[in-house]
Amino acid sequence: MNRANLTENPYSSTRQVILGQRGAVATSQPLATLAGMEMLWAGGNAVDAAIAMAIALTVVEPTSNGIGSDAFALVWDGKLHGLNGSGKSCQNLTAEYFSGVDKIPTYGWLPVTVPGAVSAWRTVWERWGRLPFEQLFAPAIRYAEEGFPVSPVTSLAWKRAEATYLSQIGLEFQAFKAVFFKNNRAPSAGEIWASPTHAATLREIATTGGESFYRGRLAKEMANFAAETGGFLTLADLAVHQADWVTPISTDYRGVSVWEMPPNTQGLATLIALNILEGFDLGKYPRESADSYHQQIEAMKLAFADVHRYTADPRFMEMPVERLLDKTYAAQRRQLIGETAIPLAEPGLPKGGTVYLAAADGELMVSFIQSNFTGFGSGVLIPSTGIALHNRAIGFTLEAGHPNQYAPAKRPFHTIIPGFLTQDGVPVGPFGVMGGPMQPQGHLQVVVNLVDYGMNPQAALDAPRWHFVKDNHVFLEPAAGVQLAKELSEHGHNIQVNPEAGLFGRGQIILRKNKVLIAASEPRADGLALAW
Numbered sequence: 001m002n003r004a005n006l007t008e009n010p011y012s013s014t015r016q017v018i019l020g021q022r023g024a025v026a027t028s029q030p031l032a033t034l035a036g037m038e039m040l041w042a043g044g045n046a047v048d049a050a051i052a053m054a055i056a057l058t059v060v061e062p063t064s065n066g067i068g069s070d071a072f073a074l075v076w077d078g079k080l081h082g083l084n085g086s087g088k089s090c091q092n093l094t095a096e097y098f099s100g101v102d103k104i105p106t107y108g109w110l111p112v113t114v115p116g117a118v119s120a121w122r123t124v125w126e127r128w129g130r131l132p133f134e135q136l137f138a139p140a141i142r143y144a145e146e147g148f149p150v151s152p153v154t155s156l157a158w159k160r161a162e163a164t165y166l167s168q169i170g171l172e173f174q175a176f177k178a179v180f181f182k183n184n185r186a187p188s189a190g191e192i193w194a195s196p197t198h199a200a201t202l203r204e205i206a207t208t209g210g211e212s213f214y215r216g217r218l219a220k221e222m223a224n225f226a227a228e229t230g231g232f233l234t235l236a237d238l239a240v241h242q243a244d245w246v247t248p249i250s251t252d253y254r255g256v257s258v259w260e261m262p263p264n265t266q267g268l269a270t271l272i273a274l275n276i277l278e279g280f281d282l283g284k285y286p287r288e289s290a291d292s293y294h295q296q297i298e299a300m301k302l303a304f305a306d307v308h309r310y311t312a313d314p315r316f317m318e319m320p321v322e323r324l325l326d327k328t329y330a331a332q333r334r335q336l337i338g339e340t341a342i343p344l345a346e347p348g349l350p351k352g353g354t355v356y357l358a359a360a361d362g363e364l365m366v367s368f369i370q371s372n373f374t375g376f377g378s379g380v381l382i383p384s385t386g387i388a389l390h391n392r393a394i395g396f397t398l399e400a401g402h403p404n405q406y407a408p409a410k411r412p413f414h415t416i417i418p419g420f421l422t423q424d425g426v427p428v429g430p431f432g433v434m435g436g437p438m439q440p441q442g443h444l445q446v447v448v449n450l451v452d453y454g455m456n457p458q459a460a461l462d463a464p465r466w467h468f469v470k471d472n473h474v475f476l477e478p479a480a481g482v483q484l485a486k487e488l489s490e491h492g493h494n495i496q497v498n499p500e501a502g503l504f505g506r507g508q509i510i511l512r513k514n515k516v517l518i519a520a521s522e523p524r525a526d527g528l529a530l531a532w
Contacts, residue, residue, distance in 0.1 A: 006189035007152045017458045017518050020531025024517040025049050026508035027357040028064075028434070030528035031148055032056040033521075035139035036359055037530050039131060046359040047075065047128040048136055050366040051121045056140040057355045058117075059198060060148055062180065063157040063375055064434070065355045067201060067213075068389035070113075071120035071370035072261050074248060074420045075128065076427045077363065082261050084411075085120030085243040085370075087113045089393055090232035091408050098406060104394045107168055107379045109231035111391035113412060117370045119243040122210040128364060137206040144202065144386070147194030151526035155189035157502065161375050162186045168379050172229035176381035176388060198386030214238045218385060225382050233389075248420070251275055251325055254451050256428070259420040260443070262321060263311045267417040269440035272303035274447060275330035276337070282452040288480060290487035293466055296448060297493065298337040300441055300468050305345040307440075312403035313411040341472040341492035354416045354439070356432035358510045360517055365510070367418035367430030419443050421450075421511070431457075433507035433522075438467050442505035457509035457520035465504040475503050501525075 018024065023046065025036035035056040036049035044052075050073075058066045071085040090113065098104060104111050125133055150158065158180075165173070166181055177184075179195060187193045204212050212218045219238045226233040250259040251271040258274060260267025276299040285292040310319040323329065336342065354371035371390065372378075378391040395412035397404050404413045415436050421428035433442025442465065449460035464480035475498045476485050485495045506525035511518045521527035 007156055015458055015462070015521070015523055017456050017520050018529040018531045020517045020519070021515060022532050023049070023361040024510045024519040024529065024531035025053060025357070025359045026510055026519050026521045026527065026529035027053050027057060028355055028506050028508070028522060028525040028527040029057060029060045029151060029154070030526065031060045031143060032357070033528040033530055037532070038139055039136065040361065040532070042131060042135070044131040045128065046361040046364040046366050047124055048131045050357060050359040050368045051125055051129070052136040052139060053357045053359065054117070054121060054368055054370055055137055055202065056143060057357070057370070059140045059143045059195065060151070061154050061355055062388065063154055063161060065370045065372050066377065066388040066390070067118065067198070067205070068115040068377065068387045069117040069370040069372050070115065070390060070392055070414070070416070071117040071368065072265065072416055072418055073120060073124055074259060074261065074367040074418045074430065075124065076365040076420065077128065080248050080259055080420060080422070082246040082248040083120055083124060083243055084246050084261065085116040085123070086264065086392065086411050086414050087116040087241055088409050088411050089113050089396070089406065090234065090237050092234060093232040094408055095406050098398055101398070103398060104396055104406065106374055106391060106394055108170060109172060109226060109229070109233070109378070109380060111393040112231065112233055112378050112380060112389045113392045114233070114237050114241045115389060116241060116243060118205055118210045118213045119241060120370070123243040133209055134206040137202050141199045141202050144195045144199035147192040149190050150187045150193050152189045153501070153526045155187065157375065158186035165376060165379050170229070172231065173379050175383040176376070176379050179381055179386065180376065195386050197384050201385045201387060214241055218387070221385055222382050222387065231380070249321055249325065253278055253447060255423065256447070256451050257422045258447055259422065261417055262314065263317055264313050264411045265414045265417045266307055266311060266440050267419070268311060268321060268324060269300070269303040269307040270417070270419070270443040271325055272306055272330065273299040273440070273444050275325065275327055276302060276334045277448070279331060279334045282448060287449070287453050288464065288484055290484060290491060293484065293488055294341070294491045294493070295337060296444060297466060297468050297474055298342060300444055301342055301345040302333050302336060303440070304468070310403065311413055316403045316410065318403050339491060343472050354434040354436070356418065356434045356506070356508055358430040358432065358508045360429060360510045360512065365427055365430055367420050367432055369416045369418045369432055369434070371416045373415070415439055417443065427512065429509065429511035431507065431509040433505040435502070435505035438503065438505040441467060442507055446507060446509070457511055457518055461507050461509060461520050461522050467503050477504055
């Protein structure tokens with residue numbers, strides 16, 4: 001008993017969908033999911049639950065997100081609304097700082113942009129929240145002060161990050177290492193981890209309504225530490241930040257409307273790929289067949305080529321989203337898909353590295369996502385605050401003339417994307433899959449599972465996945481089978497069967513059918529879905 005390994009299970013484990021009528025919540029962390037239920041049971045709504053879960057996730061899954069994250073949200077209240085909570089690059093960090101390098105560094109101050117998650121929490125709550133703003137922080141503060149047992153999958157991610165972050169030697173990294181790698185190691189599964197400074201900062205954000213974070217004491221702490229350690233983040237950068245309401249984008253896929261956030265996110269990739277796929281009859285092939293996988297992979301490959309060429313801060317976009325989502329253009333791109341894998345997909349020219357959570361009640365449905373980007377992010381933590389800053393600036397390119405080329409006061413290309421489904425103007429529900437470039441691929445595969453193969457939400461998440469990497473390189477989950485891997489190789493795909501669950505995303509789904517909420521949580525994470 002005392003030697004039980006909390007991160008291994010030699011047997012497959014089956015999850016069932018979770019059913020309820022009054023409310024449902026789902027996250028990648030059981031303790032965060034419970035924070036959402038705590039709000040619902042206190043008389044709060046789905047927005048209260050979603051924000052409480054997002055805040056709790058900064059504590060219980062710091063390997064993926066934190067107080068210094070960015071965030072996006074889709075909220076249904078009879079109409080779908082989008083919120084872009086991503087921050088812009090620092091005004092004083094000019095492109096000249098990157099001369100002589102091919103890409104923006106992953107760690108340190110250079111990849112830090114203004115963190116937007118706190119503004120997203122406040123902005124969404126102001127519009128729909130029912131409970132007091134401070135109440136939404138209570139579970140997260142409790143976990144941070146009293147400590148919590150580190151969950152199995154999170155412990156593995158923490159351990160994987162150990163060598164990378166402990167090797168950072170600058171002054172700006174020391175507070176980060178002291179908080180997250182006490183005694184120069186990652187905590188193991190089941191070990192109690194706490195962060196009193198994190199709790200104190202959350203309490204200050206709660207009592208000031210987020211004002212301290214952008215224009216008060218916490219903002220000064222961030223700006224001062226940046227000035228002392230070679231950073232570029234200033235009080236002016238923080239003070240001008242705001243989360244923006246945006247119009248979600250969508251496409252119709254076999255009678256179901258699939259909704260994504262518009263650029264600067266990669267949600268466009270899912271919609272382009274679905275438009276291409278719609279011309280194929282996937283349903284005539286078995287789910288685990290080379291024909292079905294091949295067509296999905298090729299559609300995604302073509303979509304990524306366009307998205308990586310054209311997506312940027314909307315102010316810098318050269319190609320209108322409407323042209324990229326045109327069904328005629330999709331038909332032209334579809335013609336490029338044959339029996340053999342495309343070795344290198346090129347962008348067409350139309351003529352004419354996260355935590356994801358979902359919540360729902362009788363009136364509201366929320367699709368919410370926030371992220372540090374590469375695991376813990378930049379490795380910069382503001383001393384005595386628990387604020388670990390993300391490294392979203394690595395989403396920029398340094399390619400001259402590209403719409404996503406780095407510039408000051410600009411939003412970078414973003415990987416995190418919440419998803420949503422409607423049908424005939426009626427909400428079906430929120431869904432999402434975390435994991436950098438896996439996210440639009442995960443969205444595509446979940447939609448195909450739900451629509452083409454009629455799977456329930458849990459089965460749609462459980463099903464084996466593929467992960468297109470680049471050129472014709474594709475990762476395949478072992479559950480897909482050796483025979484399928486062989487047949488895909490015969491189609492020209494360079495297949496690598498990889499057992500690493502982190503490569504294939506982690507998702508949540510809540511759908512409504514006949515007044516019943518159907519919730520599911522990703523089996524590749526520590527997640528939990530609950531409903532009542």
